[in-house]
Amino acid sequence: MPAMIKFTYSLTQLYQTTHLSSGFIEKCVEYGILDPLVSQSGDWLFEVDQLIRLKKAARLRDDLDLNWNGLALAIDLIDEVEQLRNENRIIKSRLKRFL
């Protein structure tokens, strides 16, 4: 199975693949939840991590009934916790080798 790592979605491809409305996607960009690249013709291009983020945003909105500011904040904080957990794991592992 060949692996595909670097590829992008257009706005149309993104809502075709997620079944989410282009309105929801645009709102996600407006609130900084998604950060698309801009092509030379001025269209949005979404890298694959943005697709995963978009789905996470949709789940959180549906399940926790969040408003837009709350949703953007939740996603930022989840990212930050994830990053801190990673750092913590690495530091613990390095410390263990040292003691």
Add this chain to the structure above:
Amino acid sequence: MDFKDYYEILGLDDKADLKAIKAAYRRLARKYHPDVSKDANAEENFKAVAEAYAVLKNPEKKAEYDDLRHQFRSGEYSAKQQSRSGDQPPGEYDFSDFFESVFNQASASERRANAYSKQAAHKGQDLEMSLAISLEEALSGGDKTISFQLPKERQAKTLKVKIPPHTLAGDLIRLKGQGMPGSGKAQAGDIYLNIQYAPHKYFDVTGLDVFLTVPVSPWEAALGTQIIIPTLTSKLNLTVQPNSQTGQKQRIKNKGLKSKHESGDLFVIFKVVMPDSGTTEMNHIWQQMAETSSFNPRSDWS
């Protein structure tokens, strides 16, 4: 089929009003949401909470359920139940058999499948999974065999995945058409593999840099020596300088992980280690050092 006590799941007693039910659901949904919690049972707990809320927030369903619960408590409960269709539970989670038997409602995935089949053919759902690779595989690539089970399918699926060189943690690998089947003639969904590093016997990673802790004896640290150290691709001769110290770092350029445009370094960190026990002869030498040296490692404890 087990009877489910929805009040207990939400941590409430059966006199709880809608406000209390809502508050309990919100609190537990935040706690157990699979995107928020790292708990292994988070998804299961979240489903249970969502199911309990879907019933108790709806006055009609709640009344029906309260009756049933009363019967169950007095020992008259049986699994045959009348049918009724209600509003949709939040999210895209499947509810329990208990729920389906009581409210005769198709599970979330069947409901979606039905909804989609009424429209034009519809692409199948994507799936996200994480895949741990070794640091060697991250640097040089390799073949991985993954095995997984699609929801609602009995047999596990096995796939060989080619990991390209320079794959890093957080990269997403798409396996096209390996997700949930589409409806009608539509294409299947995709699988997204979220790359993680498996813990390594020797190395730790920060970004593209790789760290190796190198134990050295007190005399190696004092006098310096040549040792052989492992790297991600082979082995390497390393000169330990005289008077090396625990915690001291030495950088070996371009021996870390690589991305398309950048190359990380290998950092060697020395750790001076005492032998487990000394012979009389060794103790004699230490004794001589103790008498010769004025070194006080606690000189800053005034």
